[in-house]
Every structure is written in structure tokens, then in C-alpha cells.
Amino acid sequence: GAVVSQHPSWVICKSGTSVKIECRSLDFQATTMFWYRQFPKQSLMLMATSNEGSKATYEQGVEKDKFLINHASLTLSTLTVTSAHPEDSSFYICSAPGGANEKLFFGSGTQLSVL
Amino acid sequence: QKEVEQDPGPLSVPEGAIVSLNCTYSNSAFQYFMWYRQYSRKGPELLMYTYSSGNKEDGRFTAQVDKSSKYISLFIRDSQPSDSATYLCAMRYTGTASKLTFGTGTRLQVTL
Numbered sequence: 001g002a003v004v005s006q007h008p009s010w011v012i013c014k015s016g017t018s019v020k021i022e023c024r025s026l027d028f029q030a031t032t033m034f035w036y037r038q039f040p041k042q043s044l045m046l047m048a049t050s051n052e053g054s055k056a057t058y059e060q061g062v063e064k065d066k067f068l069i070n071h072a073s074l075t076l077s078t079l080t081v082t083s084a085h086p087e088d089s090s091f092y093i094c095s096a097p098g099g100a101n102e103k104l105f106f107g108s109g110t111q112l113s114v115l
Numbered sequence: 116q117k118e119v120e121q122d123p124g125p126l127s128v129p130e131g132a133i134v135s136l137n138c139t140y141s142n143s144a145f146q147y148f149m150w151y152r153q154y155s156r157k158g159p160e161l162l163m164y165t166y167s168s169g170n171k172e173d174g175r176f177t178a179q180v181d182k183s184s185k186y187i188s189l190f191i192r193d194s195q196p197s198d199s200a201t202y203l204c205a206m207r208y209t210g211t212a213s214k215l216t217f218g219t220g221t222r223l224q225v226t227l
Contacts, residue, residue, distance in 0.1 A: 006158070034214070041123070043203060043219040044159070093158050104149075104205075104215055106158035 002028045002098030006107025013084055014115055021079045021110045023094030029074035030096035034104070035067075038091045050077040084114040118142055121204055121218030129226055134191040138204035138218045141185065145206040145216070148180050150189045153201045153220065162202075163189065194225045 003026040013019050023033055031052045036044040048069055049057040056069035066088075068080040077096075081088055093109040121138045128134055136150075147166055151159035163178035165171045171178045177190040187206075191198055204218040 004158075041222075043217045046214070049214070091156065095158075103161060103164055105161065106151075109156065109158045111156060 002105045004107045010111040012113045019081045023077045025096045028098040033077040033096045036093045119218045125222040127224045136189040146209045149205040151203040
């Protein structure tokens, strides 16, 4: 299957700082990528759809100014958690559709811990 | 009522057992059905992908879709300790550019 690379795999930061997470499609191009958030023992919650060359589409209840998404190329989307607070601590996962029938492939996830 | 219902488990089975995982859904417009396996603190890995009703087999895994009952299943034969993970069902409509609706996931533990 297609490969989606996500970095970093974990990050610890101080409250008030910003953190950037990268998501790359390694062997295919992705005009659309998805960002999810997952709390322990819960399912994935879609945060936003990243669109190459245009603004991201955010799900209801997700703060656009808190979670900045940039999709500057056909293989890279970034999620920046701005002015992070402890309640932003979570597991963040990106995904991209690839191959026939737009199967969705996921990155390995980023565990964010805000102190 | 959630669009997709999935028993969170945990489900504990002995090695070698046949495992049955299930999801029900409410929206008959779903056309594509998937099963993902997620190990702790890792991204989900696509296991099975099916379109509409029917069965699909891949090695020890069999996916079944019954659209008339709005019910999908994943069977794992000869389960191994390495199968211990959370299994997420997911589904989508036609033409939704891969925007999936997920179940909550079932945590499976295969014991020696």
C-alpha cells in the first residue's frame, strides 16, 4: 500500500509554545489529506481536511486559529498547534487517499504532550 | 444514536481461536467498508477494503458486508498474539474523497 510518513512521532512542549507536525505522502501525490485527533481508548475524530493550494476545511467545533493547516505541495501537509495548552495533549494522526478507490492510508501518529 | 456502532471490548481469546468482530451502521448510503488494525500509539493500518455487500478473504482475514442488515464483520482465523490490537471499522459514501466514518474500535487480546 501507499506510504504516509508523519513526524515527529512524539513531542513534549511547554504551555504557550507552538508545535508543527508534518505529514508526507512518500510514493504518491495527495491533493487532499486528513488530520485526526485520538484520545486514549477512543476512536479517531476528524479535525480538518487539508486541501493542496487552498484553505483547509475544519470540522465543527475545531478552532481554525488554534490548529493551523498548510498544504503547500502535493506531498506535504502540516498541522501547527499554536499556543499549546495541556488540554491539547493528544495523539494526532494524518491520512491521505492513495491508489485505486482512494483507499485511506495513515501516518504513524504524533503523541503531543503539553506541560 | 451513532452512525456506526462497535463494541469496544476488550475481547480476550486464546491463541488459535477464531475471532469475530462486528459493526452495525444506520445509514444505508454507505458503500465502501474497511477494517483497520491499530497498535497502541501507532496509526491505523488498512486490513480489508470492500465495496457493497459480499465477502472478501485475505489470508487469515475475512470481511463480510451485509447491506440489507447494515452489518459488517471481520473474522480472524488462527489468531496469534501479534493480532492483539484495536480493530476499527470504517465506512464511507461514494464520492466523499475518502472521508471516513469510524467505529469506536474493538480492543482484541490474544493470549498464549
